[in-house]
Amino acid sequence: MRRPALLSALTAASLVVTSLAPAAALDAAAPASPAGPAATAAASAEELTGRLVVKYSDSPSDAAQDRLLGRAAAAAGVPGGDDVARTEATAAGATVVELKKPVDLEEAQRLADELAADPAVAYAVPDRVVTGYGLVPADPGYPQQWSMQPQSMSGAWNHATGKGSVIGVIDSGITVHPDLEQQLVGGYDFIAEAAYSNDGERNAENDRDGFHHDPGTYGSAEQCNGAALPSSWHGTHVAGIAVADDNGTGTVGVAPDAGLFSIRALGACNNGSLVDVVEGLSWMSGGPELRDPRFPAERAADVINLSLGLAGECHPWLQETIDHATARGVTIVAAAGNDGVDASRSAPGNCRNVITVGAVTQSGSRAAFSNYGPAVDVYAPGQEILSSWNTGAQAPGEATVGMMSGTSMAAPYVAGVVALLKEQDRSMTPAEIEAQLKRSADSVNGLPVLDPAEAVSTARPPAPFADISAGQQFYAEMVWVAERGISTGWTEADGSRTYRALSPVNRDAMAAFLYRMAGSPAYTAPPVSPFKDVSTGQQFYKEMAWLADQGISTGWAGSDGTRSYRPDAPINRDAMAAFLYRFAGSPAYTAPPVSPFKDVSTGQQFYQEMAWLSAQGISTGWTGSDGSRSYRPLTSIKRDAMAAFLFRLSPLL
CATH class of the missing domain: 3.40.50.200 (Peptidase S8/S53 domain)
Structure with missing residues (x-):
């Protein structure tokens, strides 16, 4: 073509x-007098194109697409406009239609306009040169x-x-x-x-x-x-x-x-x-x-x-x-x-x-x-x-x-x-x-x-927490959770706020993080706690009850049929993967047959969720000297890393 x-x-x-x-040598060179740029060369020939980009309103069959193109070519008066060499899908969901014989841009535009006039077509435009x-x-x-x-x-x-x-x-x-x-x-x-x-x-x-x-x-x-x-x-x-x-x-x-x-x-x-x-x-x-x-x-x-x-x-x-x-x-x-x-x-x-x-x-x-x-x-x-x-x-x-x-x-x-x-x-x-x-x-x-x-x-806002600073790992992510009210940190005796970046995230605080990330939705906690180890007057009771109600946490089932949440226990990285996966709506995902992490087996609890976290780029884990990656599933998640996980999760919500 x-x-x-x-x-x-x-x-x-x-x-x-x-x-x-070296830079010093360049600096020493004497500048010549500046002069204006040469003029742009004008186009000197007729513009031709052999491709159209078509976005259909639904998913017509190949035969239906051929009929659409044939009617449009006849109406536009473009001989051979329905003679197609091939079609292929684009990343944006449109279709590239390649004609066997290129036509001039005016003809291609007429053909595209006729196609776009059909209710089955969202838009149609000629491919152009850049x-x-x-x-x-x-x-x-x-x-x-x-x-x-x-x-x-x-x-x-x-x-x-x-x-x-x-x-x-x-x-x-x-x-x-x-x-x-x-x-x-x-x-x-x-x-x-x-x-x-x-x-x-x-x-x-x-x-x-x-x-x-x-x-x-x-x-x-x-x-x-x-x-x-x-x-x-x-x-x-x-x-x-x-x-x-x-x-x-x-x-x-x-x-x-x-x-x-x-x-x-x-x-x-x-x-x-x-x-x-x-x-x-x-x-x-x-x-x-x-x-x-x-x-x-x-x-x-x-x-x-x-x-x-x-x-x-x-x-x-x-x-x-x-x-x-x-x-x-x-x-x-x-x-x-x-x-x-x-x-x-x-x-x-x-x-x-x-x-x-x-x-x-x-x-x-x-x-x-x-x-x-x-x-x-x-x-x-x-x-x-x-x-x-x-x-x-x-x-x-x-x-x-x-x-x-x-x-x-x-x-x-x-x-x-x-x-x-x-x-x-x-x-x-x-x-x-x-x-x-x-x-x-x-x-x-x-x-x-x-x-x-x-x-x-002037772009960077002042640090919202007294114990974090620019240049610190996950600084931007910790600022992000503060700006969005996901974490308020602790108010110290002198009135300053601290984040305690390297402290582990307890399971009760994790419930609060996710509830706030969801926009603090209207929710009335039940008068009877869903967990035997969480009282209705406990800090973050509402958030933990909401987590249970949404199916994000099921807790642990006891022999007597009751459930416990273990609110003061640090949340491990494997369970955190499950929390985030469910928080995202448990999207359809098939875990790969080979684990992305050397320390996570395919039969391990929450393997699918940890693999999903890796596939979405939410967790990269640690890279070893041999190039392999580890996840450390049974290690508790720290507050700085949690901020990073939530920040990376946010575009998927």
């Missing part, structure tokens, strides 16, 4: 490239990271460096680079079409695979709408801005201690299919398992950077995927676009639930190429930005650094600051993060310009 025509592209002008050198929002500066000088020099960035690093956070980058993949090697925690190649992936024989069967490194985005004149283009190394440059290691080589990223998750979705000519982008976005944000059993179950990113886009509206299934990602707590950062127009005219910057980023120059003025308007949430450095790069004209050459300009460069700057915020407080939601970035932004030349130090230094 021929890929749709290019909407906009990197210019063919040369980048500024310098050899890798491209990286990077521009190459015309001036070959200024080899310094001016965006990192202000006190604002070093001020942010006094509080956080991104440790424990993961930044996902959906782009052209990355090259082997010393600034990125230690940061990389995983990735995947989502480009399904061999002809445009530049993968050669390795991807001859049009397969997605685990090789997410960038083989080059070079393209012929035919592929790139009339002008052959060299490789851009766009993904490497974008990733370096966000996470380049502080290792004395090359450059340093905004969040140098964060992890990097790389999705390859841009191929030849710096273009990619929106379907591939959306699938990658779903997968990297922890979405439902995709149809391909080879997709590894790796952890979701905390923030996903989209330095790419296309003209037009935010497509429904793109919006749906973004909404699902943000509901799972993943922040989406999108470049505003490089057309110098209102940002509402390009996606994904015009989608809801994204942080849309425009670009400013070193002087703080809006870069001439940057899109603008109310859709832009914040501006960040985006002109003549030095970052990781590669010397190869087509295939990868030597690792190096180079300059690029564009909102592509501004977006990862913001994504890096998001990673700093998540290190400080993992409970921050995407909406809270967006609000904090806007609230702390500086007004420069009438624009809301990101202030990293202000954003990071």
Whole structure:
């Protein structure tokens, strides 16, 4: 299938490239005079597409889908529009319909409109091409990271460096680079079409695979709408801005201690299919398992950077995927676009639930190429930005650094600051993060310009308990349980409140934790206690009775038919797994035949519940020197770990 025509592209002008050198050497270099970026190349050929994305209102049979497509093709006047090569499900529950013969975008839109008019169809849109929002500066000088020099960035690093956070980058993949090697925690190649992936024989069967490194985005004149283009190394440059290691080589990223998750979705000519982008976005944000059993179950990113886009509206299934990602707590950062127009005219910057980023120059003025308007949430450095790069004209050459300009460069700057915020407080939601970035932004030349130090230094609330401190394991989670009233702690003689993080959680307190986490529902405790060892006047009687009423705890049955709860006994980690599983509604789950923990057998009491806890990422256990994990089922749960368990459970409720 021929890929749709290019909407906009990197210019063919040369980048500024310098050899890798220690930071001191770069600092010593004399900056050249800044110059404006080269103009964006305009699309020069008709846009074609051979795919539609269709979301059905119910689950029609294959024959019914064929009839729908046939009627729509006839009504739209699109010959061959019902000649389908294949269909496949997407992660968002839609269906990709691939036509045997590509049609122009106008015909595809007519066909999609006719399909969408049928009551059996929720929506139908043509697949579109997205491209990286990077521009190459015309001036070959200024080899310094001016965006990192202000006190604002070093001020942010006094509080956080991104440790424990993961930044996902959906782009052209990355090259082997010393600034990125230690940061990389995983990735995947989502480009399904061999002809445009530049993968050669390795991807001859049009397969997605685990090789997410960038083989080059070079393209012929035919592929790139009339002008052959060299490789851009766009993904490497974008990733370096966000996470380049502080290792004395090359450059340093905004969040140098964060992890990097790389999705390859841009191929030849710096273009990619929106379907591939959306699938990658779903997968990297922890979405439902995709149809391909080879997709590894790796952890979701905390923030996903989209330095790419296309003209037009935010497509429904793109919006749906973004909404699902943000509901799972993943922040989406999108470049505003490089057309110098209102940002509402390009996606994904015009989608809801994204942080849309425009670009400013070193002087703080809006870069001439940057899109603008109310859709832009914040501006960040985006002109003549030095970052990781590669010397190869087509295939990868030597690792190096180079300059690029564009909102592509501004977006990862913001994504890096998001990673700093998540290190400080993992409970921050995407909406809270967006609000904090806007609230702390500086007004420069009438624009809301990101202030990293202000954003990071003012984000963390004061510790709610006198005996916990920032940097402590599970600090953010303990703050979370306090803010939501799940734990009130103890009031000491001096009036301060303490949490007693390393104390075990007793079973009576566990009942209170879960009752409050449920929203303290209206409930009248019975006049006769359901447990013989719990009196009606006892502290947390109501909560323990509620736990019994909900079936979350059955207690222990005595020989006389009575039940006991053992309220003052610490709750062990195996029983706690059962409590949380039942609290979540005892979801359908089949435990694996091989235990995820070496110290938990498949026949052990509460094995299913402990395996479920592992599968949901609520408990990771302890990793031994041999790589195996243990759960310590008969050990009592401590109050700091309980806060972490409840925090991780909350998105499932």
